[in-house]
Amino acid sequence: MAEKEQAMRSHENSMDLASLSLRPNIESPPPSPTGSAVSESSTVEWNHVPFTDFQAQVLELGLEILNDSTRSSIEIERLRGGGENRVIGLKLTKPATFQQPSVVDNYVLRIPRRICDADFPHTMAQLDFAARVSSIPVPKTIKVECSKENPIQSPYLLQERIPGQSLLDAWPDFNLSQKLSVTRQIATLFQSIRAFPVSRGGIPDPKKELLPWPHQPPILRYPQCNSSGESLTGPASTALFQSPTDMLQSRLDVWMERDIKHRKPLWEMLSQGFKNLNATTGLFESEFYWYHGDFQPRNLLVAVISEEEVKITGVLDWDNSHFAPAVVAFEPPCWLWMQDYWKDASDPTPDGTEWYMTEAMLCEKAGLIPTNDDDKQIKECFEEYLQSPYVLKFAYANHAVDARRLYKMVLDGLTDQDVGEVAVKICERH
Structure with a gap:
């Protein structure tokens, strides 16, 4: 003492x-x-x-x-x-x-x-x-x-x-060569994720051993709770071998049956919208892949090696990671090639008004060809280095943004009024 x-x-x-x-x-x-x-x-x-x-x-x-x-x-x-x-x-x-x-x-x-x-x-x-x-x-x-x-x-x-500086802070000061260096490493990460498909959606089971690949990892069903945090499906259980379509429909059935009564009509509408969207796009017909859940610059650490090279030293905040459908797991890191994302909120637009690109707005513009020459090179670098038509098919698919938003609603529930309004708009489009 x-x-x-x-x-x-x-x-x-x-x-x-x-x-x-x-x-x-x-x-x-x-x-x-x-x-x-x-x-x-x-x-x-x-x-x-x-x-x-x-x-x-x-x-x-x-x-x-x-x-x-x-x-x-x-x-x-x-x-x-x-x-x-x-x-x-x-x-x-x-x-x-x-x-x-x-x-x-x-x-x-x-x-x-x-x-x-x-x-x-x-x-x-x-x-x-x-x-x-x-x-x-x-x-x-x-x-x-x-x-x-x-x-x-x-x-x-x-x-x-993990040593390093937040990419969110560092990126605006990088030259094009350094930005391309970061882009190649992120493309390699997507390649790595593509190499590990699984047949069930959910979260890793902490009570079972993770065996060497190609053994499938032990997976639990993703929790499904009401607004009070009470489970709607009982104790954690092993995830079923099923397609993303079947997994999401089973969750929709639970929401319709057990969520608070006044939201049942909204869940019924969302269930029909989900069926219509999947019937026309097939976006939920895939295997499951590891999904970070918040793959944004704030969760990447970097270290400058030279005027031409930057090393990504770590990826943080895996709290929301799980096995998700390809259209979700391969959401493109379009903040790499969208210059407007990096503008400060107080920077005026040409008409003199303040403007800020939210992450939701970013996703809507993911597949567009950038107008800035540097951004074009970064986007082309990501796609060429990735070398995966399969990933790009889901990354830029028509209605992929609606599919990702709908997935989050079915996973987490209708958490507030704004989410409910977005759900209505998605259903109206499909």
């Missing part, structure tokens, strides 16, 4: 620095339509302990799980988290010895904002499969704690911190 108290005192300076210096976030949320970078403090929004107080608990945890007998020092860095997790950086510096120089290791501590949301076994299963199919590194887990019996009184996930 005396040694721990001495170590705590020796780290007071690190704690003070951490509380004063809030570095840029590598897991930042998307920019708002107004261009504001302001976000509400988690202390207020989630009723969390203020960071200035909480960091003492984090330091104690860090000393417990990272420190050793070499008198290493630990620094704490506050990172802006996502909707599900509070995120904190830990920097462990081991002093130099006669045998080796000083060593610095960086980690990320992910703490669920609500303990009831802690589902780390599933997170681990998602990361395990992502590491298998991804040609780009994914976060490596060091320690998982599912109980509250620890200094921070919460479950947590400790991961190695």
Whole structure:
């Protein structure tokens, strides 16, 4: 105990620095339509302990799980988290010895904002499969704690911190050669995903072993819950071997039967719209593929190697990853070749008005030929390097945007009035 108290005192300076210096976030949320970078403090929004107080608990945890007998020092860095997790950086510096120089290791501590949301076994299963199919590194887990019996009184996930800068911040400063370098790596990632088709949709089963390919991975049905979080289909169960068409229709049947009564007519209309869309396009007649769920620049880390090369050092935030139909899994990364996506919200358009391209608007324009010469080269580079007519068929298919939106509704439910209005418009078109 005396040694721990001495170590705590020796780290007071690190704690003070951490509380004063809030570095840029590598897991930042998307920019708002107004261009504001302001976000509400988690202390207020989630009723969390203020960071200035909480960091003492984090330091104690860090000393417990990272420190050793070499008198290493630990620094704490506050990172802006996502909707599900509070995120904190830990920097462990081991002093130099006669045998080796000083060593610095960086980690990320992910703490669920609500303990009831802690589902780390599933997170681990998602990361395990992502590491298998991804040609780009994914976060490596060091320690998982599912109980509250620890200094921070919460479950947590400790991961190695992947070095690099957010692509969202870095891209505007890249030259064309560097952008093409990033594009080729993303095309390679899509090639890797294409190589792992499966016959069931859902999420990896954390209780079963992931066997070497070509063994099919163990897959659970994707959860189906009402607005109160209660399961409509009972305990988690093994996913059935069925086509995306059959899987989605079975979920629609559950929504129509068990969702709140006043939404039943909307679900019936959506079910008919789904049948009409699939009958005319066949977009849900495919196998299932691994789908990130939020493959956006904010979730990619990069490092500049030279004036011609940029390395993607990691892909973050696999929390929504699952096995999805090809039309969903192969949604094109069109932000690569759509210059308007990278404009600041406050940049005026030619008519003097402010304008901002949302991710929904981006998807609608995915298949269009860019008007900018650099963007044309980037799009052509992605398609040529991908070398997969199969992927491109689903990426740019007519009505693919409607298919992806409909898929999300059938997967997650009609979460609010705006989603219901979009559902009506989709059904009117089909």
